[in-house]
Amino acid sequence: MTxxxxxxxxxxxxxxxxxxxxxxxxxxxPVHLYGAGLESRALQCEARTLIRVLARAxxxxxxxxxxxxxxxxxxxxxxxxxxxxxxxxxLHVDFLAVQADRPVSAQVPVVLRGESPGAIQVSGMxxxxxxxLDLEALPLEIPHQVEVDLRRLTDPSGTIKAGxxxxxxxxxxxxxxxxxxxxxxxxxxxxxxEAAAEGExxxxxxxxxxxxxx
Amino acid sequence: MLxxxxxxFRKSFRGRRRGNATGGESVQFGEFGLKAMxxxxxxxxxxxAARVAVNRQLERGGRVWVRVxxxxxxxxxxxxxxxxxxxxxxxxxxxxxxxxxxxxxVGGVPEREAMEALRLASxxxxxxxxxxxxxxxxxxxxxxx
Numbered sequence: 001m002t003x004x005x006x007x008x009x010x011x012x013x014x015x016x017x018x019x020x021x022x023x024x025x026x027x028x029x030p031v032h033l034y035g036a037g038l039e040s041r042a043l044q045c046e047a048r049t050l051i052r053v054l055a056r057a058x059x060x061x062x063x064x065x066x067x068x069x070x071x072x073x074x075x076x077x078x079x080x081x082x083x084x085x086x087x088x089x090x091l092h093v094d095f096l097a098v099q100a101d102r103p104v105s106a107q108v109p110v111v112l113r114g115e116s117p118g119a120i121q122v123s124g125m126x127x128x129x130x131x132x133l134d135l136e137a138l139p140l141e142i143p144h145q146v147e148v149d150l151r152r153l154t155d156p157s158g159t160i161k162a163g164x165x166x167x168x169x170x171x172x173x174x175x176x177x178x179x180x181x182x183x184x185x186x187x188x189x190x191x192x193x194e195a196a197a198e199g200e201x202x203x204x205x206x207x208x209x210x211x212x213x214x
Numbered sequence: 215m216l217x218x219x220x221x222x223f224r225k226s227f228r229g230r231r232r233g234n235a236t237g238g239e240s241v242q243f244g245e246f247g248l249k250a251m252x253x254x255x256x257x258x259x260x261x262x263a264a265r266v267a268v269n270r271q272l273e274r275g276g277r278v279w280v281r282v283x284x285x286x287x288x289x290x291x292x293x294x295x296x297x298x299x300x301x302x303x304x305x306x307x308x309x310x311x312x313x314x315x316x317x318x319x320v321g322g323v324p325e326r327e328a329m330e331a332l333r334l335a336s337x338x339x340x341x342x343x344x345x346x347x348x349x350x351x352x353x354x355x356x357x358x359x
Binding site for chain 2: 084
């Protein structure tokens with residue numbers, strides 16, 4: 001399985017330091033590109049384009065970067081994204097350059113599919129305990145997401161462990177195989193209500209009788 | 215109510231609240247969070263009231279994370295006391311909140327229920343807040359590696 005890299009064109013950046021504020025006001029986001037054997041480069045990109053690429057690539061899909069005016073392409077992962085804590089604006093993006101023939105590790109989000117018969121049985125809730133799996137593979141073979149089929153979760157007390165999740169070929173799991181990824185949580189309130197209803201069933205009959213007498 | 219078990223100093227200066235939150239500004243544990251939109255001192259009593267409001271709404275289902283801890287002692291002179299005589303004893307504890315700080319997180323419940331619980335919690339707090347979804351940033355960032 002090969003992941004298709006997302007394309008992004010960046011421009012070299014002259015504005016450095018606190019002056020990047022002016023850059024942000026014009027809708028341009030400062031970007032950094034660095035990696036093993038590569039000198040760190042200050043780049044920039046339009047915020048709208050960058051957000052679109054980030055939404056598609058996430059942190060585990062490689063992005064093919066091309067600097068404006070240069071022929072060479074560089075494969076990279078989004079390493080860090082900085083957001084404004086209040087306004088939610090994109091402030092800065094770091095790209096980590098990787099080599100296509102060298103395995104890298106990435107945190108891949110777990111996505112749940114289907115409904116768990118076990119959870120339905122006990123009116124419980126499926127809890128995603130481990131949101132991301134640590135996987136190792138070649139940059140272009142890292143899956144965008146890992147899907148977990150909940151239909152396998154038939155036992156209300158059952159769990160799905162990291163080692164039980166099917167991964168594409170040539171992808172290695174770095175997490176502990178016994179680590180619980182998905183489990184069913186029975187809602188205590190629901191359990192209590194059921195217990196109370198069972199206990200009250202005969203009592204309710206008596207109460208109704210006493211009301212009639214009154 | 216939340217308060218430190220022991221402190222290095224018994225009393226503290228008031229301090230100033232400048233700028234935005236530089237830590238604890240994203241949802242880390244649950245799926246939904248309550249984000250402060252202005253700065254304020256939030257007392258241990260207000261935090262506890264918000265926590266209880268969330269727990270009552272969720273009927274003890276799901277999980278709640280209180281992301282702030284009141285570690286700042288606030289002193290108060292007794293009523294009808296003449297000025298002077300030094301700084302008074304600690305009256306209550308507060309946490310200094312700056313804009314952007316996540317106050318409470320909720321997980322393991324449907325979105326509608328979580329949003330209602332956080333709305334009720336915000337009613338107990340002295341600051342404007344907004345509810346945020348973990349995926350708002352995560353959708354863009356994915357599983358950042």
